[in-house]
Amino acid sequence: MVMQFPALGSRRAIIDRRAISDRITLLAQAHRGDTMRLRGEIVRELKAALEAGREEVARRLEAKPTRGREAVTAFAFLIDQLLRLLYDATTHYLYPASNRSTGERIVLIAVGGYGRGEMAPHSDVDIGFITPWKPTGWTEQVIESMLYSLWDLGLKVGHSSRSIDETMRMAKADLTVRTALLESRYIWGDRALYEETASRFDAEVMQGNARAFVTEKLAERDERHKRMGDSRYVVEPNVKEGKGGLRDLHTLFWIGKYVNRVRSVADLVDVGLLTQSELRQFQKAEDFLWAVRCHLHTITGRAEDRLTFDLQLETATRMHFTGRHGLSGVERFMRYYFLNAKIVGDLTAVFLAHLDDQMAPRGRRYIPAFFRRPKKLDGFVLDRGRLALPSDDFFQQDPVRLLEIFALADRHGLSIHPSAKRAASRDAVLINAAVRKDPRANAAFLDVLTSPRDPETVLRWMNESSVFGRFIPDFGRVVAQMQFDMYHHYTVDEHTIRAIGLLSRIEKGELKEDHPRSTDLMSKLISRRTLYVAVLLHDIAKGRDGDHSILGAEIALTLCPRLGLTAAETETVSWLVRYHLLMSATAFKRDLADYKTILDFVDAVQSPERLKLLLCLTVVDIRAVGPGVWNSWKRQLLGDLYEAAEEVLRLGHKRKGRGERVAAKQEALRRAIDLPERDFATLRKRLPESYWIAEPEDILVNNAQHIVEAGDSPLSIAAQYYPQRGATLVTVYASDHPGLFYRVAGAIHLAGGNIIDARIHTMRDGMAIDNFLVQDPLGGAFHDPGQLDRIKRAIEDSLANRHRLITKLAARPLPRTRAEAFEIVPNVLIDNKASNRFTVIEVNAGDRPALLFSLANALFQSKVTVHSAHVATYGERAVDTFYVTDLLGGKIESKGRLQTLERRLLEAAGSKISKTLERA
Structure with missing residues (x-):
């Protein structure tokens, strides 16, 4: 025995x-x-x-x-x-x-x-x-x-x-x-x-059904990957079931055992499914993944296989990972985890190809692929429809071929033989400074990056064989690098490759329904390769000390000429990398109805071409962050900013376009609602210019009908599902007073809502028309009539002072959130130059329920008037921006008052409701 x-x-x-x-x-x-x-x-x-x-x-x-x-x-x-x-x-x-x-x-x-x-x-x-x-x-x-x-x-x-x-x-x-x-x-x-x-x-x-077993097992694996996020680079991976996890290694063994009757993993070498080196990689990856899983079980006291953010910290500590080279211990641990997951992926590809060779020895491929017979293969050969090497030292004879094989695969739509992939991984070390400067190598790389076919797939092959990181060493530094936050779902290299793939799909018109404007603009760009290179480089300096946008722009100035870009293209790429966060920051954190916001943005952009490029880069950057991050609300805000900026750039005369837009919206509203001319003229005069700029036409119609129906009533509240934004639109028409905003914000939270944007307008007759976009805590909209009634009733009670709002909020249990795994030091930025009329306050803090209420209450206690609020959430981090004045309508200039305001907001950002109650 x-x-x-x-x-x-x-x-x-x-x-x-x-x-x-x-x-x-x-x-x-x-x-x-x-x-x-x-x-x-x-x-x-x-x-x-x-x-x-x-x-x-x-x-x-x-x-x-x-x-x-x-x-x-x-x-x-x-x-x-x-x-x-x-x-x-x-x-x-x-x-x-x-x-x-x-x-x-x-x-x-x-x-x-x-x-x-x-x-x-x-x-x-x-x-x-x-x-x-x-x-x-x-x-x-x-x-x-x-x-x-x-x-x-x-x-x-x-x-x-x-x-x-x-x-x-x-x-x-x-x-x-x-x-x-x-x-x-x-x-x-x-x-x-x-x-x-x-x-x-x-x-x-x-006996006799190995093919069926392999087919079923691979289908089961693909379904499991899809369920787990379909990437081995998700930042909260499942160690057991996720892509690149233990189950993938076990699947290889099951298939090998079923087909070849092996008794142990080591026996896979004897039957030719793994080499001795690959066996060592298998065992090393398995050892590490099992260690991680055991630590997860030990820490939680249960069968926990998901490496969540809070568990990442403790696991990294238990496994003795410490901070080094600008990376924290947990970031180094996760980078090592992803490198092991990558090894699992590489082994899977090689293993399946060997299996394919075993099971289809007479020219028939067991694993399907497309067969092509291109005439010119630059010395490479075809092995049953896949690019292969004529000799094992083919790359060593000319290391530039390490780039050319991927360019050929892309050009002819071919897959690469696993033996060639293995040789590429082995010989990637041959890529030195001379190869990086070689025009043939750079042309081949640029061909793949800017391919009109499927650059994402081929770049991923290149990354998995380590050729990508060797040829672009700065990219090699971000391979398998995670960002320890809840916003980014993937490692930096995976995020970048996905963004390039999204850009390619937008250019081909595959995502026209989601991105109609970007799809249209892609066909009008003067230099499309500028955009592809900028997408490649936009996050290339992540994980270094300093601003990754500035450092990345410096890398672009060196790398672009090497890739063959002109001086003008190089300058544009460098600018795009430097300002790749500008458009999203402006759209999501600033008041687009404030004309100075648009002018400051245009001063940075300067040309219509850059505006087009920046929009496309912003869209793919946000969407490649992870599932659920892109939504119709972000599309609307970016579209509004693009149109406003394009108008200024196109017209040249800065004030003319704004007046035309206001007049056009007023005319559209007049046609949309059934109102006598005199009544419409009265309504138009009651509403300030900023209101007409801020709100889209459908909201204008909604608000106008609301105001008309309210008549002389001092308070009217409406709540309805707003599909264009994927949220619930809550409109409050009321007599304006300083505490209006914080009371409505608190009431919405009490009713179970989460405010994602607020547009607050004071009318010229002292009434206020405030629009709040509200979602449930999971990011969905309220549909149920009972929920909508609850929101309206809560606001009525709050504005009528029927209960002590802060007391009720303090008594309400705040749900524990995953954001509590992160320590975010609150920060308050007060800017008197960002607007001609308002003091702009930006608060960065850890996201939590009722944060907006706490901040709004602090502003109320500070005796300032909030004119608009903009709420942006990046995973565990919330960025809330307020446009405020003093009670007389002027900017807040006093140094002492600004310091008091900053102190109050910092306390509110870092406190719970109970502390707010103590101060009140």
Whole structure:
């Protein structure tokens, strides 16, 4: 019999089965005839052994925090011994059968990951009870007793109880059962029964259907990836199920075992599916990933496989990652995690290609691809439709070919043979300064980057083979680099490659419905390659000390000429990288109705071409951050800013365009609503110019109808779903007074709403018309009439002073949010130059429920009037901007008053509602 866990040392320190068995024998003698009491004593004995064993495994993991394989084999060994002890105690002392029939036989097997001999501290114990035929009374008693005992031990058990025939039938019908049995392992019981089951499984289930198994397993993997975000570079990865995680490595082993009958991962080398070097990579990645998973289970005390932000910090500390070279310990840990996930991806590609070669030896490809026969291949050859090398030293003869192979693959729509990819990874070190300066290499790279076909796919191949990072060393510095925040969903390199892919799709018209303006502008650009290079470089200086926009602009000045760009193109790329955040910052944080906002933006942009380029860059940058970040509200704001800036740039005369826009909106409103000319003229005069600029035409119509219907009423509130913004529009028409804004903000929060934007307008007759865009805490809109009524009622109560607003808010429990994993020091910026009429206040703080109310209350206490508020959220960080004046309508100039205002806002940004209550 093969010894299980041969590499595991000091086994008796984990569990001494012989000593425990002796103690159970003594217990059986002491409690003979009292089955229930004896079972309780046995469970107590085994529970003590389980806890002691767990502590020993945890101690070993703490001593070697990156050696996960040792920990999972040690824990699997511990469970093995407990199951053997329990089986013997159950069959010998609890339900002894002196004269068993041939049907009264049981074998206990481990299946799934446990069958592979691997178990994280809180994983399920996956076992199977197999009997020759239908279970007898005795076998049912034994199985039931063992399961109750295991549950009493606190173990989570995944179990099945079947006859051999049932096992075969289920394995043929169900992929999950088949996969679990593929890794089955004998634990204890009738050995002959296990051997019969194993041989029948091999002959009846596995024989002759390897292709079907591989197809089903790959389809299952693809579905799992899609469910987990379809990228190995998501910033909160699932260590077990995510792309590049443990399950991907296990899938390789399952396929290899099914096709080639290998018994261990090391055997994959003997059958040609991995090289010795690739086996070492497999084992190293698996060791690290298992270590991470074990730490997650230990920290949380449960089967937790998602590496969330709060757990990243503690795991990095436990695994001894410390800050270095401008990166924090957690960023270095996550970078190492993603590099291991990348290795898993590389191994998967090579493994599947080897498998393809094995399973389609006569020219038919098992894994589908397109077949093309291009005439000119620059010395490369085709191997069953894939680009391959004529000799193993082909790259070494001319390292520029490391770039040319990817350009050829893109040009002809070919995939690259895995042996060529492996050679590229091996020979990427040959890319030195001379290769980087070679015009052929730079032309090949630029061809791929600006390809009208599929640059994202080919750049990802280039990145996975390390050629990308070697050829552009500054890009190599951001490979697998995460940003420790809740806003960015991907590592910097993955974000960049996705942004390039999005730009390509927009240019091809594939995203016209989402981005009609950008799609139109792409066809009108003077230099499209300028934009592609700018997208490549916009985040290239992330993770360095200093402003990444400024540092990236300096990199562009050096790199662009090398790539073959002209001096004018280089200057434009450098400008785009330097100001790639300008448009989003202006659109989301500033009042676009304030004309100086537009003029300051135009002063920076200076040309219509730059405006087009900057819009397209901004769109793909935001959308490539991650799913759900781009929305119709952001599209609207960016569109408004683009139109206003284009108008100024096109007209040249700065005031004319604004007057024309106001007049055009007033005329559109007059046509849209049924109002007598005299009444419309009165309404028009009541509304200030800033109102006409700020609000889109549909809101103008909505507000006008609201004002008309309200008549002489001092208060009118409306709430309705607003699909154009993916939010609920709450409109308050009321007598203006300084506390109006903070009271409405507090009421909306009390009703369960989250304000994403606020436009506050004081009319010329002392009334206010305020528009709030509101979402629920998960980013959705309120649809239910009951929810809309609740918001309206809460605002009415607040404005009528029917309750102490702050008291109610303080009593309301604030939900814990993931943002609490991050420490964000509040910051208040007060700018008297950003507007001709207003003091502009920008507050940066950790996002939390009712933050806007706290800030609005602080402004009220400071006796300032809020004219507009702009709320932007970047993951865990909130940026709220207010345009304010003093109560007489002037800017706040007094140094002492500005200091008091800053202090109050800092306190509000960093406090909870209860502290706000104490100050009030």
